[in-house]
Amino acid sequence: MDTTSSAPSFTPSVEVVAAGAAPAVHLSGLTKHFGSVRAVDGLDLVVQPGEVVAFLGPNGAGKTSTIDVLLGLSQPTGGTVSICGTTPRAAVANGWVSAVMQTGGLLKDLTVGETVELTASLFPRTQPVDVVLRRAGIADIADRRVAKCSGGQQQRLRFAMALLPDPRLLVLDEPTTGMDVEGRRAFWAAIRDDAGRGRTVLFATHYLEEADAYADRIVLVAGGRVVADGTAAEVKALSTGRTVRATWPGVRPEDLAAVPGVDDVQVTGDTVLVRASDSDAVARFLLTRSPARDVEITSRGLEDAFIALTTPTTTTATTTTTTTEDAR
Amino acid sequence: MTTTLQRPAGTEVPRAVLNPTYLRLDVRRVLRNRRTVVFTLVMPVAFYFAFGVSQETGADRAYAMLSFAVYGAMVAATSVGASVAVERAGGWSRQLRLTPLRPVTYVATKVVAAAVVAVVPVAVQLLLGAVTGARAPVRAWVVGGVLAWLGSLVFAAFGLAMGYLLPSENTMQVLGPVLALFAMLGGLFVPLDFFSPTLQTVASFTPAYGVGVLAHHVLTGSGAVLGAVVNVVAWTVVFVAASALLFRRDTQRV
Missing domain, CATH: 3.30.70 (Alpha-Beta Plaits)
Incomplete structure (x- = not known):
């Protein structure tokens, strides 16, 4: 089922983009095999700049495998991958794409502020540390050790780190897993506020309500393929x-x-x-x-x-x- | 699309091999870890009080002082190197792969951080020796201290290799006893003269032997310097090669 062409709710944001701009994500015939397991099995996906896309599917649908490939963390078995018109590694090196991963990726003995400062030092050019801390809603806990932060605070810290290079494309892999309702709401408020500035957002989730509430477009995946693609209203x-x-x-x-x-x-x-x-x-x-x-x-x-x-x-x-x- | 985003003037960072911010925060992080501080500072100091202060002559105390300086430095350097295990287990290495950080910068920063941290136990030990009646020519203090410090960098490479080999948060719990064994065979806890000739020969092939001989050489005037240098160089090559190999395996697997 391909309803992309008739989807009215995200078409305007595509038109805003200057003609000829490369898609934020362009996956074609993507496959990723682990031994005999076909985690991704011929997946096609085009995300235009400015879209907020939910990558929805049950556990084991191939969401994380696809995200790993588009971030350059793993090599696809087959198919082509283009991120902002270039390779994933080049897009990462240019600070065009960044990600909020599900868990891990933090050092317990550092403070929130130090973690952002350290990450900032790895990029040639970034937004100021205090700006991203404020935008992620964690400026007040900058001096707190990461080990003492709640799951929601750690997730907003990952979001702050992802904002540093001011990426064109922000990828979120199941960002609210394990968060309480309050933390989830605060996290999405920050993401939504940021997406309002025109950033392309692709988030993986297995919560239907989350996809419904926060995405312009829902891409439903199962068995490593896209099984439905349309606006939230259409999927609903x-x-x-x-x-x-x-x-x-x-x-x-x-x-x-x-x-x-x-x-x-x-x-x-x-x-x-x-x-x-x-x-x-x-x-x-x-x-x-x-x-x-x-x-x-x-x-x-x-x-x-x-x-x-x-x-x-x-x-x-x-x-x-x-x-x-x-x-x- | 990027034109709709504000891009405030941020900080420009040169793409140097060494990243000063990373170095500063990494050293701070190590010194904040209570377990590392206990192993690298408290234990060598306790050993010196137990076995060094009780020595009868000032020269023997100086000998013990340099022994435990080497021991503290090698534990410190190993700890910093092995911290890659924690960083891998916690997904930090993966996080770093989402940044433009080059692997060579990461490794160089780790090695320099190890060198910086290893200064602390050496300095503490020499200071302690000075106030507890260790007696030695100034040259023996300076050369012995510097060689104890520099030689310990073999163990930064050892820590790195082990950090990539052992996929655990508790690498140092495994490496602690190994380092104690190396220190023993390197003649840092008991002078090698007490060993049987066979054991002395075996000991001369272990990683802490070369550093121990070099650190004590100016004080005692004894020891096979050439053999010690060969020992240090050989183990450095072995550990650096192992680190490089395991690092490559690690980044391929993700």
């Missing part, structure tokens, strides 16, 4: 669709293609499973113009839709798996 609309199930011996997916509002058709034996935004139209079609029987309409919860979209096998298989796991 997808999530609130309904499923129509019916028994129809000899059914082919093409039989339902003409029905309005059909998003996806899956056939398993004599059973057809239709995901649709207009379930009434599908039911009417099935009952009046087809030999189908046993028609069931079920509404899909937010989480159901997320699981359905991000599971590489068929929807039927997903349901079975979920049921089995619940039964244990």
Whole structure:
């Protein structure tokens, strides 16, 4: 499903950008294998300057592997990677891309201020230390040892460090994992305030609500591929669709293609499973113009839709798996 | 897009091999770590009080003073080198890879930090010797102190290599006993004359032997200087090569 071209909410920010500017992120056919495991399996992604993109997917979807590649921390197995029109390593060296990692990356015996000062000394040119401390909301704890900071404070420290080179692209890998509600809110307030200045932001998350609240565009990944790509509103609309199930011996997916509002058709034996935004139209079609029987309409919860979209096998298989796991 | 962002005039940093800010903060960080301070300062001082002050002659006290100066310096240098293990375990090395920092700058800063920190136990030991009646010609103090300090840099490379080899937060707990063994075989705790001839031969191939002989040489006028120099150079080459090899393996694996 590619809804990128029709997505209105992020198109304006693309137009603001001067013509010919290189995409902030351009991944094409990206693969990353670890032995026989295909962590990333043919992933395509283009992020234009100024976009705030959520990289959404369950654990093990390939989010971190993709981020490692686009930051130059690991080499892709195949495909091409271009960050701000150059290689990841060159983009890092130029201070064009920086990242807030999930955990680690801090020295416990340093203070907050010293950590930022040290990081600043590694770049040829940076924003002043006090400016980034203030912008990350940690100016008041500059003298505190990192070991004594809460998870949320440490995360805002990582954010301050990432702001130092004034990067074009800011990458956040599951930035709020392990934070309490208050810390999460303060962290996102700082990010949102910063993104308002026109910075490109790509953040990985497995929280649907977080993607919904803070991104212009959601890229849903599963099994190392992009399975959905659209605005928050569009993905939300997808999530609130309904499923129509019916028994129809000899059914082919093409039989339902003409029905309005059909998003996806899956056939398993004599059973057809239709995901649709207009379930009434599908039911009417099935009952009046087809030999189908046993028609069931079920509404899909937010989480159901997320699981359905991000599971590489068929929807039927997903349901079975979920049921089995619940039964244990 | 960058034009919409404010880019205030920041600080320009020359791309020198050594990063003074990193050096200053790294040294401060080491001295802030209580465990490191205990191992590099408190323990050698305690050893000197236990085994050095009780010596009968001022010359013997000076001998013990230089021994424990070497010991303190080698522990200090190893600690700083081995701190890369903590930095790797804690993801700091990975964080550094998101900056333009060059590996050569990182390693050079570590080695210089080790040298700076190693000055402290040597200075403390010489001062302590002076106030507890160690007697030696001025030349023996100066040359002995400087060689104890410089020779300990072999152990900065040793610490680095071990830091890349052992993926642990507790590298120094492993290396502490190893260093004590090296110090023993290097004749720093007991003069080598007390060892059997066979053990003396074996000892002369261990990493602390060369530094120990060189630091004591001006005081005692004895010891095979050439052999000691060969020992120091050989171990430096071994540890630097091991560090380089393990460093390369580390950055490839990520």
